[in-house]
Every structure is written in C-alpha cells, then in structure tokens.
Amino acid sequence: MGNVWQVVDAYGDVGFVRAAGAVLPQGTEPIEPHLAALEVPAWFPSEEPNRDRVDLLSELCAAGAGIVSLDAARELDLLRERVAELLRTGCILAFRGPPPRAPEARRPLEVPPPVQPSPKAPDIVHALVGVIQVDFAANHAVERDSLGNFASPEWLSTRQAADQSPVCYVRGARVPLAVVLRVLRPPTxxxxxxxxxRAMAGGATLEWTCTVSVSPGSVDVSTPTMTSSAPLPDVVACYDPLTITWEANAAGTGWVGAGTTTHLVYAVLGAPAGTVYWTLVDISCRAAQGxxxxxRVVSQSFTPFATRALTRKRDGVGLTYWNPNTTTCxxxxxxxxxxxxxxxxxxxxxxxxxxxxIHGITSADKVVVVVTVAAWTSGSQGxxxxxxxxxxxxxxxxxxHRMWTDVVNxxxxxxxxxxxxxxxxFNHFIVVHGGQLYDPSYGGGPFADAATWETGAIDGLFAAALAGYPKSSNPQALVQLWNMRTNARI
Known part of the structure; x- marks a missing residue:
C-alpha cells in the first residue's frame, strides 16, 4: 500500500495528486506541467476567488508558504507559477480523466440557486407645488394714468416686477385672494x-390658508378664495412691497417653500369716490402714510405739490404747469x-x-379766480x-401804467x-377744502382765506395794453373767488 495516492483536488476531469509514491488513478492520463498550469484558471476561477479552493491550494503549496494573497489577480498568478514549479519538480502530478472516488476526493462545490429578491414596494412621491398666479378680490381697480385699468390677475410669475398690477384697498380691510399653483412634481x-x-403689513401679520387636491395628472391647481386672517392696519399706507411667502404641506409630510410674491398695495382713507389714477393714489398714500x-390726509397729500417735482407714475414723465407751446389740458x-x-x-x-x-373725500371744490365774472367772460380785464x-x-x-414799459415783468x-x-x-383755478385754499399749479398753500392767497399771488390788474391797481398800494381785494360747485363767492 506504499503507492497509495491522495487526491489533492479534482475539478471536472482535471485533478492533482501528491507525487510521493503515488500513481495516477486508473483511466487517467498525465498532463504536461505547462498544460497543467494552464488549467488553473478553470480550476480556480479568477473572477471570484473561492475561499475553499484557496485553502486547498495553500495546503498544496505549503512548501511555498506566504504566496497566497487576497488580491484575486495576484493570487491567481502566484498559484499558476507555484503549481507549474511543483509539477516540474515531481512533487505533484496532474492528470486528465474521470476523478477518483476515494474518501479524500472532493466533490465540486454545489452552487445554490440564486435567491430571488422579494418584490419591492414602489416609492411614494409627494407633490411639490409653486405659486404662479395671484388674483386679488374685492379690491378697487387702479387706472394706469389714462391707459385703462391694470390687468387682472394682479400677479403672474411670467411678468417682470415692474409690470405687476398694483392693488388698492380701504384701510382696515381684510384682503381676499386666490392663487394658481404649478405642480412641479406630481404625486404617485x-x-x-x-x-x-404670510405677509407683514405695517405691524400686522396677514395669513392666507387653504387645502387643495393634487393628482398624478395635475398640471395647474387653482385654490378657492382665501381671506387674510387679519385686516390691514387702520391707516392710510403704501406697502411697497407687500411680500407674501408661500409654503405647502403635501399629505402632512412637512412645510416646504412654494415661492414668494411681491405686490404694491395702497390703503386709502375711505371708499374711492372717483377713478383711482395710479399717479394720484401713489403720491397721496406715500405722503399721507399713517x-x-x-x-390730515388733505394736508399731507398736498405736501408733495410744494416740491414742484411731481412725476407721472406710469412712465416717469415730469408733470408741468404751463408749457406755453403745448399746454391745452x-x-x-x-x-x-x-x-x-x-x-x-x-x-x-x-x-x-x-x-x-380716491380717499373718499368729496368736500374739496374747484375755485375760479377772476377780476369779475363779467370781465372774465368778456376778456376785458385780467x-x-x-x-x-x-x-x-x-x-x-x-x-x-403801460404794459411792458411802465410795468415790467x-x-x-x-x-x-x-x-x-x-x-x-384772465382767470385761474385753485381748490378750497375746509375753508382753506390750495394752489396746486404753484404748490402754494394752504391759505387761510382769499385775502391771504391774493396777497401772495397777485401784483395788479391789466386791461388790454394798460395796467393799474398795484397790489402794494391797493390793499383791497382785486379779484373774486367763486366756488364752481356752489356758485357762491368765497
């Protein structure tokens, strides 16, 4: 029994035995060392090292301890070299043929069938929305300085900031509005x-809330009309801007940003009794802020007239009193x-x-200044x-005095x-309110009475090419002031 053989490993029809007194199994044929070394990749696949086979080769190559590496590519090269060396020196023999059925023989490893993964539940996606339109309700339309009312909806994400529509409410009013939401990410x-x-208007916090339904096929979703939780402060004001920060909470997953919208909002004293011209409401609300x-609204609204630098809001053109070449308005x-x-x-x-x-104040009247009504209608004296x-x-x-020679401008x-x-x-128009006189053309006032206005404005009278009644030496009234609504002299 001295020539017993011991199978070191067998894989398919290729095997290795220890050479010390061993003989090849019956029905097999030896393999040349260089060919045997070439069989190693099949016997030890390089793409995924099998640790059982690494252990066997470690035993096989015990004489060359330390050659086994955890680097698959390097390991394979080293094993190839060692197997070839052992075959050349006769330490082991390689054979091809049916594997021996000895107790020491190792069966090829059985690879278990792959485990099929359990079906994965689909991920739930929640809606993501953004505000693309704001439409105010119950507001007073603002007229674009003779070009018609501003467009509704008042805010669109596709407009430039300068093209958004201003909004007008009476002070202390609650603000109703509706929005359109763009579905940026549809839900599953x-x-x-x-x-x-949410927005801050002066010291007040305004909040609008609602709930909408969003489906997988939704593109845009409109909200119902929402009314602000608090009213605007009870003062005249210009909120420039009123910034609303929007948030959305999809299916209770938490609040996330849904955009920011900015608006020019005017708060007037009372319900407008005339056209809300943009220039007029802007000047007065800024001047009478608070x-x-x-x-106080009358006196403060007149303050900007004293600067004589009023500007038309829609285009920035300066407003002028009497351009001699073009004035017909x-x-x-x-x-x-x-x-x-x-x-x-x-x-x-x-x-x-x-x-x-615009502020609901209707007690201001237009006043005509003339020497006399007869002189005005006849054009005889001015x-x-x-x-x-x-x-x-x-x-x-x-x-x-002769005009332009005896009296000089x-x-x-x-x-x-x-x-x-x-x-x-020959005539001039001013305004009376509360017994006080205002002269918008010159930015003068308020004047306490007709005599005070005349002293500050009139220097004398003229008739055709002659002048007379110099004010400095004629303290009596030179002109008459008539209220054009009541036809009463002031």
Whole structure:
C-alpha cells in the first residue's frame, strides 16, 4: 500500500495528486506541467476567488508558504507559477480523466440557486407645488394714468416686477385672494396639499390658508378664495412691497417653500369716490402714510405739490404747469394722458381734487379766480401774477401804467416744473377744502382765506395794453373767488 495516492483536488476531469509514491488513478492520463498550469484558471476561477479552493491550494503549496494573497489577480498568478514549479519538480502530478472516488476526493462545490429578491414596494412621491398666479378680490381697480385699468390677475410669475398690477384697498380691510399653483412634481397618488401665505403689513401679520387636491395628472391647481386672517392696519399706507411667502404641506409630510410674491398695495382713507389714477393714489398714500383723518390726509397729500417735482407714475414723465407751446389740458385725465405731462391750472386743480376723491373725500371744490365774472367772460380785464416792477405812472388812474414799459415783468412765482409760468391771466383755478385754499399749479398753500392767497399771488390788474391797481398800494381785494360747485363767492 506504499503507492497509495491522495487526491489533492479534482475539478471536472482535471485533478492533482501528491507525487510521493503515488500513481495516477486508473483511466487517467498525465498532463504536461505547462498544460497543467494552464488549467488553473478553470480550476480556480479568477473572477471570484473561492475561499475553499484557496485553502486547498495553500495546503498544496505549503512548501511555498506566504504566496497566497487576497488580491484575486495576484493570487491567481502566484498559484499558476507555484503549481507549474511543483509539477516540474515531481512533487505533484496532474492528470486528465474521470476523478477518483476515494474518501479524500472532493466533490465540486454545489452552487445554490440564486435567491430571488422579494418584490419591492414602489416609492411614494409627494407633490411639490409653486405659486404662479395671484388674483386679488374685492379690491378697487387702479387706472394706469389714462391707459385703462391694470390687468387682472394682479400677479403672474411670467411678468417682470415692474409690470405687476398694483392693488388698492380701504384701510382696515381684510384682503381676499386666490392663487394658481404649478405642480412641479406630481404625486404617485391623489393627495391633499395644504397651502399658506404670510405677509407683514405695517405691524400686522396677514395669513392666507387653504387645502387643495393634487393628482398624478395635475398640471395647474387653482385654490378657492382665501381671506387674510387679519385686516390691514387702520391707516392710510403704501406697502411697497407687500411680500407674501408661500409654503405647502403635501399629505402632512412637512412645510416646504412654494415661492414668494411681491405686490404694491395702497390703503386709502375711505371708499374711492372717483377713478383711482395710479399717479394720484401713489403720491397721496406715500405722503399721507399713517394718517387716519380727512384733514390730515388733505394736508399731507398736498405736501408733495410744494416740491414742484411731481412725476407721472406710469412712465416717469415730469408733470408741468404751463408749457406755453403745448399746454391745452384742462382735466386730470388729459394731464395724465399728455405726452409731455403739461397742463393748465384747471387740470392741476382737478388733479388735487381727484386725488382726494380716491380717499373718499368729496368736500374739496374747484375755485375760479377772476377780476369779475363779467370781465372774465368778456376778456376785458385780467390780473398780473407776481412779480412785476411798477415804475412811475405815466397815465391817469385807474390804468396808470403801460404794459411792458411802465410795468415790467420780473422773475415770478415758480410753478410745477416751470420756473417762469405766464405772468398774466384772465382767470385761474385753485381748490378750497375746509375753508382753506390750495394752489396746486404753484404748490402754494394752504391759505387761510382769499385775502391771504391774493396777497401772495397777485401784483395788479391789466386791461388790454394798460395796467393799474398795484397790489402794494391797493390793499383791497382785486379779484373774486367763486366756488364752481356752489356758485357762491368765497
């Protein structure tokens, strides 16, 4: 039994035996060392090292301890080299043929069938939305300075900031609105999405909330009308901007941002009694910011007139009193529509009256200034607007001076964007409110009474080419002021 053989390993029809006194199994044939070494990749697959076979080769190659590596590619090369060396030296024999059925023989490893993964539940995707439209309700339409009312909806994500529509409410009002949501990420199933928007208006926090349903096929979703949780502060104001921060909560998964919208919001004193022209509401709400009474709104709204630098809101054109070459405008609408923004005194008086009407103030009236009504209608006499230089009289009273020679025009009272308006008129229009007089054309006022206005504005009278009644020496009233609504003299 000295020539017993011991199978070191067998794989298919290729095997290795120890050579010490061993013989090849019956029915097999030896393999040349270089061919046997080539069989190693089949016997030990390189793509996924089998640790059982690594252990066997470690035993086989015990004489070359340390050659087994955990690096598969390096391991295979080293084993190939060692097997070839052992075959050459006769330490082992390689054979091809049916594997021996000895107790020491090893069966090829059985590979278990692959385990089929359990079906995976589909991932649940929740909706993601963003605000693309805001439509205010119960607001007072703002007119774009003679170009028609601003468009509704008031805010669209596709518009530039300068093209969004302003909004007007009465102070202390709650603000209703509706929005349109763009579904940025559809959900896997229909679900409820909570929406909320928050804004600060002065010291008040306004919040809008609602719930909408979003389905996998939804593109845009409209909300019902939402009313602000709190009213606007009870003061005249211009909120520029009113910023609303929107958030959404899909199926209770938590609040995430849904966009930010910015709005120009005006709060007027009372319900408008006339057209809400953009320029007029903007000037007055900014000037009367924080006011709560009619008297204060009137006085504060007039303050910007004293700067004589008013600007049309829709295009930034400066508004002017009397451009001699183009001035034909006699109403607010014509003044706002004119290309160069120039208007006569009648348009400026109505400009201020219409401004107050936006706040529900209807107690301001247009006043005409004339020497007498008869002189006005006949065009026979007018008045000289400050300032004139009165030289020595050359004619008998009352028309003591010749125009332009005996009485000479000097730089006078500046008007709106006009340092030197015409120096003489047959009539002039101003405004009365609460017994006080306002002269919008020149930015003058308030004046306590007619005498005070006349002293500051009139320098004398004229008739055709003659002048007389210099104000400096004629303290009596030179002109008459008539309320055009009541036909009563002031």
């Amino acid at each position: 199933g229909t679900e409820s999405v909570q929406l909320r928007g 006011e709560t009474t009619e008297g 006699t109403s607010t609408r014509l003044l706002l529509a004119s290309a160069d923004g120039s208007g006569q005194c009648g348009s400026w008086a109505e400009f201020f009256i219409d401004m107050l009407k 008045f000289l607007v400050k300032n004139w230089q009165w030289n020595a009289a050359t004619r008998p009273a009352p028309w003591t 000097l730089p006078g009272i500046p008007g709106q964007r006009n340092p030197e308006p015409p120096p003489a008129f």
